[in-house]
Amino acid sequence: MVYNRRRGTAIVESHEGFLVVSENGKSFLLPGGGARQGESRESAAIRELCEEKTGLKSSQSTYLFSFKGRVHKSYNGKGNFRDLHKVFLIKTSGSAKPQGEIKHIAYYKGSEANLSSSAKKIIEKYQSLKAQLTELTCKHCGAPLKLTGSPIFIKCEYCQTVNHRK
Numbered sequence: 001m002v003y004n005r006r007r008g009t010a011i012v013e014s015h016e017g018f019l020v021v022s023e024n025g026k027s028f029l030l031p032g033g034g035a036r037q038g039e040s041r042e043s044a045a046i047r048e049l050c051e052e053k054t055g056l057k058s059s060q061s062t063y064l065f066s067f068k069g070r071v072h073k074s075y076n077g078k079g080n081f082r083d084l085h086k087v088f089l090i091k092t093s094g095s096a097k098p099q100g101e102i103k104h105i106a107y108y109k110g111s112e113a114n115l116s117s118s119a120k121k122i123i124e125k126y127q128s129l130k131a132q133l134t135e136l137t138c139k140h141c142g143a144p145l146k147l148t149g150s151p152i153f154i155k156c157e158y159c160q161t162v163n164h165r166k
Contacts, residue, residue, distance in 0.1 A: 001079065001080070002071050002079075002080045002081065002082055003074070003079060003080065003081040003082075004081070004082055004084050005034050005081050005082070005083050005084065006034065006035040006041055006044075006084055006086075007032055007033060007034055007035065007041065007044070007069075007083040007084065007085050007086070008032045008033065008035055008040070008041035008042055008043065008044035008045030008046070008047075008048065008085075008086055008088065009030050009031075009032035009041075009045055009067070009085040009086065009087045009088070009122060010030060010031040010032050010045040010046070010048070010049045010087075010088055010090045011030060011064065011087060011088065011089050011090065011122070011123070011126055012031065012049065012056070012090055012091075012092055012096075013089070014107065016107035016109075017107035017108045017109035017110075018030070018107065018108045018109075018123055019031060019054070019096060019105065019106075019107060019108075020105070020106050020107070020108045020113050020115065020119060021053055021054065021098070021102045021104070021105055021106075022102070022103065022104040022105075022106070022113075023101050023102060023103055023104075024103070024104075025103065025104040026114060027114055027115075027116055028104070028106055028108065028113040028114060028115050028116065028119065029115075029116050029118075029119050030087075030118075030119045030122060030123070031045070031048060031049040031053055031054060032044065032045045032048050032049065032085075033045075033047075033048035033052075033053075041085075041086035041088075042061055042063065042086065042088055045061070045086075045088050045090065046058045046061060046088075046090065049090060049092070050092075052099065052100050052101075052102075053098075053099055053100060053101070053102045054096040054097065054098070054099065054102065054105060055094060055095075055096065055097050055099055056092040056093070056094045056095075056096055057092060057093045057094050058090050058091070058092055059091045059092065059093055060090070060091040061088045061089070061090050061091075062088060062089045062090075063086065063087075063088055064087045064088060064089055064126060064129065065087050065125065065126075065129070066084070066085060066086055066087070067084075067085040067087055067118065067121065067122050067125065068082065068083075068084055068085070069082050069083035069084070069085060069118040070082065070117060070118065083118065085118070085122065087122055087125075087126070089126075108123065138156040138158065138159060138161055139161065140156065140159050140161035141156060141158055141159040141161065143156055143157070143158040143159065
């Protein structure tokens with residue numbers, strides 16, 4: 001039997017790359033974690049990113065997409081699980097520092113860190129989404145849209161219409 005774990009996953013993108021975290025320095029993940037009973041996956045992503053893992057402060061969170069991870073053996077060796085990710089683009093402030101179970105923090109730009117397969121696929125999906133949206137035009141005035149913040153909601157710089165991706 002496969003246990004499905006509800007996971008909130010954070011994408012924190014900066015000029016340095018994508019923030020990734022590791023407990024052992026060998027395999028890196030996107031920040032986030034399992035949602036507690038009654039907790040939303042957005043809240044879980046923010047809690048894990050800010051309070052428990054990096055010390056960053058969240059200023060804005062935007063839902064991006066869902067992602068189904070591959071089946072893994074559980075950490076305690078008793079069964080299998082799969083992460084059902086809800087992925088959020090999170091704007092942060094502060095300086096990332098390893099805390100608690102996280103011993104290493106890195107920024108991924110394409111090959112610097114050894115990413116888990118799910119982290120790599122999530123980043124690739126986000127980059128693809130971002131690339132698609134940078135080529136869009138405003139639904140109201142036809143002006144080209146520039147991706148400056150959320151890849152889901154884009155405000156036209158010309159007519160100020162908010163365009164959204166369905």
